[in-house]
Amino acid sequence: MRCTTRLGCLIVVFIATVSADRAGAQQPAAFVPITRGVERELSGARARATTAFVGQYFRLPGNRGFDASIDTVARLLATAGFVEEARARPADRFTFRIESRPMRTPAWEPLAASVTLEGSTAPLQELRTNGNMLAINSWPTPPGGVSAEVVDAGDGSDAALDRIDVRGKIVFARSSPSRLYTSAVTRRGAAGVLVAQELPAYLRPEVNRTAIQFGSISLDTVARGWAIFLSRASQQTLRDALVRGRVRARVTVGARFDVRPERTLVAEIRGRTAPDQRMVYSAHVQEPGANDNATGVGLLAEMARVAARLVRAGTANPQRTMTFLWGDEIRSTRRFLAEDTARRDKVFWGMSLDMVGEATALTGGTFLIEKMPDPSAVWVRGDDQHTDWGGRPIPITQVRGHWLNDFVRQRCLVRAARTGWVVRANPFEGGSDHTPFLDAGIPAVLLWHFTDQYYHTDLDRIDKVSATTLANVGNCALTAGLLMVEGTPAVAEGVLRELQGAGERELATQLRMSRDTISVHGADRAHEQVVLEAWGDFYVEAIARIPDMVVGPSGISLTVRRAQDAMKRRTDFVVKALP
The missing domain is CATH 3.40.630.10 (Zn peptidases)
Structure with missing residues (x-):
């Protein structure tokens, strides 16, 4: 950056001085x-x-x-x-x-779960390796589990569920677990639901194909069904099987409800x-x-x-x-x-x-x-x-x-x-x-x-x-x-010195961004002035709160007022430095 005026040179010196490394090994x-x-x-x-x-x-x-x-x-x-x-x-x-304290609902704990497609010798998914597969508030199946036909209900909407007979069957769909469970199990008598979980992109589902996020369904003391989340890998295996023809699966669920x-x-x-x-x-x-x-x-x-x-x-x-x-x-x-x-x-x-x-x-x-x-x-x-x-x-x-x-x-x-x-x-x-x-x-x-x-x-x-x-x-x-x-004045004084430096660095950083925003992007100077003044006000108020650290008389009131005045002057300086 080149300076052509005295104020411009002062700005360069100010930014270079206080924009140095934001911290080091030094401390009070x-x-x-x-x-x-x-x-x-x-x-x-x-x-x-x-x-x-x-x-x-x-x-x-x-x-x-x-x-x-x-x-x-x-x-x-x-x-x-x-x-x-x-x-x-x-x-x-x-x-x-x-x-x-007493709880309004029972405490829930998963004990076991597995989904096995009939004709397969290994589970499609089991709790031992997919610890989040069982939706919170799922009920246990009878000993030996439940064997039923799996039906694909698409997006799990009411319209999709109305097109197929789900009573006594296992419903597979892309939907929120609670909504799918209520629509399929509570209202239509399905045995349970397999939820095709869709993970957000930042979880890298294309790489973490076996990952399952934990989730829940509403507590249902009447139907006492279950919901199981399927990973991306398990979803693909099940869809491939459904393409080949009718699919049956055996689902076992072990879960515990306790009044605790x-x-x-x-x-x-x-x-x-x-x-x-x-x-x-x-x-x-x-x-x-x-x-x-x-x-x-x-x-x-x-x-x-x-x-x-x-x-x-x-x-x-x-x-x-x-x-x-x-x-x-x-x-x-x-x-x-x-x-x-x-x-x-x-x-x-x-x-x-x-x-x-x-x-x-x-x-x-x-x-x-x-x-x-x-x-x-x-x-x-x-x-x-x-x-x-x-x-x-x-x-x-x-x-x-x-x-x-x-x-x-x-x-x-x-x-x-x-x-x-x-x-x-x-x-x-x-x-x-x-x-x-x-x-x-x-x-x-x-x-x-x-x-x-x-x-x-x-x-x-x-x-x-x-x-x-x-x-x-x-x-x-x-x-x-x-x-x-x-609670000592010595600690408070150290915090004050650090905070003055942090405030100056922040004002220098904000000034640099405001100057670029105005010069390069044509931003409104008045708006950038509001931003800089807000940061200055933040640090002036922050300095005023430092005596709160001290138990008893702080003895630093004059030092605090001087630091506030210095921060106000620094704020005025950076505002004047706006192009």
């Missing part, structure tokens, strides 16, 4: 003891071992796999020195409890001086995958162990409480906030761990920090793009300035500078345990991976989980959390 001195302590103690291998145990189960609230996962983490906590809350003494700082409670595990490291104020981690237990989300369960257990060890050693001394939640996705987190409004009002920050251990060379996923809403969720451009999971722009009125996005990203980038770990971010999309925090007005981020070609499929197994990735994510997440609850 106050952060170093905790960063090194976590790095020394946290074991990705240990987290992966817990992941392997949890990942062997098809986990739904109340079923035996879900409860075994909860119980295993509880035992790990006890081994790490956490005391069951009912037996804890007033002086015990590390406690846990298991909350139980839904359980949530809550562990806490009590804050020294402000125990009613807290930071909350959340990892959901349900879903059958290894990465989704046995990794979150296993890593959060390891983080709790390490946090307790560092607090005992005096490396960390949280002034606020650190809370760890394991339970049903979104529901457990939302309930933790909703059931006690006084508790909710003292939750300062949240962090969700979901799909945090990917062997990215196998899955194709990238580690991501899903940010709480910032201007990148309003104007999506540059590096921070929406994922294949899906997101849409939000109104600027939903954006509130906060330091959490940049603080967590910087903790990850410090780790990345040493290990070569790839760290990226995406604008807010929702859909995991960070959402209830944000709905309650609590700053929160999600740590995850996407796009994962095995997402929600039965190919998401332990071989796709990396101990190295778990160590990377765990170091970032726990270091951030321990620093956040430390």
Whole structure:
């Protein structure tokens, strides 16, 4: 870029200066003891071992796999020195409890399933190798299974079903499982349905031909039928057989319904001086995958162990409480906030761990920090793009300035500078345990991976989980959390210095994109000014929130005001730099 005026030269210098590498190994001195302590103690291998145990189960609230996962983490906590809350003494700082609540519907668990075409010696599909083939809420068949004719109902519409007699037969169709089951089994008396599952393109169904995503049908206590998902490979085999003539199949289903409670595990490291104020981690237990989300369960257990060890050693001394939640996705987190409004009002920050251990060379996923809403969720451009999971722009009125996005990203980038770990971010999309925090007005981020070609499929197994990735994510997440609850002015001052640098870099990046958008694409200057000013306002407000980190008087009010003034001047500068 060539400059021909004094202002133009200043712009070049500004962009070149603050657009240097977004992070490095440098960090404030106050952060170093905790960063090194976590790095020394946290074991990705240990987290992966817990992941392997949890990942062997098809986990739904109340079923035996879900409860075994909860119980295993509880035992790990006890081994790490956490005391069951009912037996804890007033002086015990590390406690846990298991909350139980009645469920409205029975807990469901798959036990066995197979589909065998008559005349074939091997099953077309079986649960042993396709763990997601049985739709949730399917009922077991009689001993020995059901043998019936298979009829192709096309798209499974009412018109297609009306053209054939399906009573007592097995219906094969492309349709949503619940709609097909209701139309074919409940209304027309079919024995059960085979669902031709169509996977989204990002799951690479042309390559992963045996993959099946888990799904469900509505609970039916009258017809008590079943639905089975067929992989692309199984669909082709069945269609080839139907072309040759009439097909009969034998279907066996083993499933278990139990009246059991839904359980949530809550562990806490009590804050020294402000125990009613807290930071909350959340990892959901349900879903059958290894990465989704046995990794979150296993890593959060390891983080709790390490946090307790560092607090005992005096490396960390949280002034606020650190809370760890394991339970049903979104529901457990939302309930933790909703059931006690006084508790909710003292939750300062949240962090969700979901799909945090990917062997990215196998899955194709990238580690991501899903940010709480910032201007990148309003104007999506540059590096921070929406994922294949899906997101849409939000109104600027939903954006509130906060330091959490940049603080967590910087903790990850410090780790990345040493290990070569790839760290990226995406604008807010929702859909995991960070959402209830944000709905309650609590700053929160999600740590995850996407796009994962095995997402929600039965190919998401332990071989796709990396101990190295778990160590990377765990170091970032726990270091951030321990620093956040430390509650000291020194930590807050360090966050302020980092945030000033992050704000300057972001303004430089946005200025570069705005100049290109105007010069190359003829965009409206007034619109680009709105974008730049929104980013400036975001960081001015974020700086104002930094004293929240300190328990007691912060002593940094003047420094904060000066930083805000500097950010306002920087914003004015970049706006004037627009062509």
